[in-house]
Amino acid sequence: MKKHVIIGVTGSIACYKALEVIRGLRKIGLSTEVVLTKEAEEFIRPILFQAISGNSVITSDLFKSPEGWDMAHVSLADKADLVLVVPATANIIGKVASGICDDMLTCTICATQSPVLFAPAMNEGMYKNKIVEANIQKLKKLDYKFTGPIKGTLACGSEAIGHIQDVEIIVKEARRLVK
Numbered sequence: 603m604k605k606h607v608i609i610g611v612t613g614s615i616a617c618y619k620a621l622e623v624i625r626g627l628r629k630i631g632l633s634t635e636v637v638l639t640k641e642a643e644e645f646i647r648p649i650l651f652q653a654i655s656g657n658s659v660i661t662s663d664l665f666k667s668p669e670g671w672d673m674a675h676v677s678l679a680d681k682a683d684l685v686l687v688v689p690a691t692a693n694i695i696g697k698v699a700s701g702i703c704d705d706m707l708t709c710t711i712c713a714t715q716s717p718v719l720f721a722p723a724m725n726e727g728m729y730k731n732k733i734v735e736a737n738i739q740k741l742k743k744l745d746y747k748f749t750g751p752i753k754g755t756l757a758c759g760s761e762a763i764g765h766i767q768d769v770e771i772i773v774k775e776a777r778r779l780v781k
């Protein structure tokens with residue numbers, strides 16, 4: 603059976619990069635299933651992720667009637683051979699570092715026994731913020747994995763740290779971490 607990657611997409615301008623990552627993962631034989639945060643839905647509509655991932659998309663509403671009666675956050679967590687958060691906002695990093703579970707993605711990350719890889723993307727000021735830095739360090743110590751961010755042109759037009767990691771490197775790192 604194909605290894606399964608749960609892709610968490612959060613509300614960053616770099617959302618569209620997740621589509622390229624999903625294509626890259628499928629090309630190397632991994633199956634993908636997308637969980638969007640409510641904010642990510644403001645950037646890209648679920649239908650696009652459905653078409654690219656080959657699976658229906660899970661939106662953040664934990665309280666929607668499930669199909670059948672499996673508890674989606676637990677079943678997703680169990681199905682995952684890897685959870686990849688791409689792009690990862692300062693917000694999701696902070697929530698996971700604090701143990702907050704208030705939507706489908708944070709509950710899935712909390713419940714999984716599989717590796718979790720973050721590909722952060724944010725403005726330089728956010729990335730260099732001491733709390734964000736401390737959250738990343740805390741998660742790294744707890745064996746959560748990170749790739750990037752790198753230096754590049756940010757949404758605001760400046761050349762700075764905070765740009766999402768290259769797609770090829772994210773795919774390679776995901777392949778390496780899949781259980």
Ligand SMILES: Cc1cc2nc3c(=O)[nH]c(=O)nc-3n(C[C@H](O)[C@H](O)[C@H](O)COP(=O)(O)O)c2cc1C
Pocket residue numbers: 611612613614615616639640641642690691692693694723724725728
């Ligand atoms: C146009 C726009 C672009 C944004 N880009 C980013 C970003 O790249 N990184 C980030 O950490 N937050 C970014 N934000 C802020 C997040 O969307 C906001 O913190 C949101 O609450 C994140 O929710 P989520 O982590 O649940 O998806 C952006 C907001 C807007 C309006």
